[in-house]
Amino acid sequence: MTHDPSRRALLAKTAAVAVSGVAAVGAARAEPLPVPDSNKSLGRPLPPEEYGMPSKYESHVKRRRTDVLVNKQNYSDWSFTPLHQQLGTVTPTGLIYERHHNGVPDINPDQHRFAIHGMVRQPLVFSMSDLMKYPSVSRFHFMECSGNGLTDWLKPAARTVQQTHGLLSCAQWTGIPVSTLLDEAGVSPSATWALAEGGDGSAHARSIPMKKLMEDALIVYAANGEMLRPENGYPLRLFIPGWEGNVSIKWLRRLKLGDQPWHLRSETARYTDPMPDGKWRQFSFEMEAKSVITSPSGSMKIRPGPIEIVGFAWSGKGRVRAVDVTLDGGRTWREAQLEGPVMDKCLTRFRLRWNWTGEPTTIASRCVDSTGYVQPTVADIQKVRAITGFVQHHNGVFPWSINEAGEVKNAIA
């Protein structure tokens, strides 16, 4: 490889340098190092108090609304996590994806109340201060919207992995097991479902099986060590590990126990899967095993040489057992390295070193989870479901094409 300073300078201005920068190492003699200004001047003093923010040089790292299925209002809308800029398994709190049904409410925690009623021995109401006195648990879990991938089933629409897969985040969630509070209210033996309802302007609600609530669901008030952000449900939300995000009701105000599901709009007219013969699949809560390569990914540019392929894998059924990567459009696959710790229902990073020769190709990843379930292709899914309209629960293998110029593009089909 020849030394070409102008080309290197140009590349340094693009996101591609993160992917291809390695290629130039050892190729030529670097320029002499001047002493930087930061070594020769006073730094910024410490203010008496502050909430630290990212460097101004990172101001491009932002949640973004959809640029494909653009809504005409921004109250029932969504924004995506920039997965290609997420460097660990935990999503920075300010970048956790959003899906609201009537905007973000402003709730004073001193006035917030959470009620448990319906088929219980004793209906109870809790203040935030009550709830925060309970022994807490903290768990790392991913959260994914059932509509993640909505626009990209049969032909490319989104250009970046932020838009194709960014209705996905991962955090350390802190709160109380739902079972603890339900047990205090005294669950009727006949109660099999509970309605969870939010205190926002949509009063978003879902029916949730008691079995799951008692198993591992949490009443959450914190994420990543601090109180929830308003857009993530401040001051209180439900968190249902491994299930579609919209059942983890934000701004939670009540759980009402019953002996059958409610069949609300949000579980009939929405969040259901089109199936053959005009049918719809309902209560498809679990987010099945899935993975995506985040680097290199859509809109990046790579150069021939060593490429570190990086991505995320996850499963709502358990742990990631393995991730396979294809570098030749699916003809052959090799197992990628998983970065520990590999946790239950949690984002897991994988990596694979590749020496790109400059030949056009297609790359993709495939997740295998701890139940042995293998991430399907869209073609596999299409055999058993109807892909039309608002298709949900898209966990198909996602291909990125790379052309001779090194440009990476969404290649879904």
Add this chain to the structure above:
Amino acid sequence: MRSLETVTMTFATAALLAGCAGNAANPTASSPHARSMMLGTPIVEADISAWNIDVRGPDGQGLPPGSGNARAGKALFDAKCASCHGAAAAGGPMFGTMVGGIGSFKTDKRLLTPGSMYPYAPALFDYIRRAMPLTAPQSLSNDETYALTAYLLHLNGLSGEDAEMNATSLAAIRMPNRDGFIVDDRPDTNAVRCMQDCRPLRTSVPAP
């Protein structure tokens, strides 16, 4: 013996026992009793009534007293809803049509409207009451909510213009998509972990 016990356990008991037994996958789990603090304040259902707005689809449980018809609903809709949903709910500046689509699910252009999609009419009342209008949710009276529900059902050809909708009549309407749902039966794919000589992925670019 053990299987008999399992069958007769309630959910609450089952979860309690599972917690006591420990959960290897989640080292932080413990029994609900171990965390119990009994800090909740007892409340009676009557004092939760303002929050107790849910309506159960299949039998309409939770539908309040009151009634309304499509004529009254049209006037309300024109005043409070048409600015987003369009005249006669045919689609407006913000949202698409809420009329039609019945019979479209077996075509490749499924049109989702309250008429075509909802399996139970009471769910329409529930949604309007909890979430509409977007700028002033939970501001409609019961009669207004019944009237708007009646209007949308009428526009979809599911009830007459003068039909009074109330707790009894609304639950009695048979929606076209009543039997349109199947419960989650996944995993429905059976992908194999092929490593060599696999079928190439379908892609939107020509193979190199």
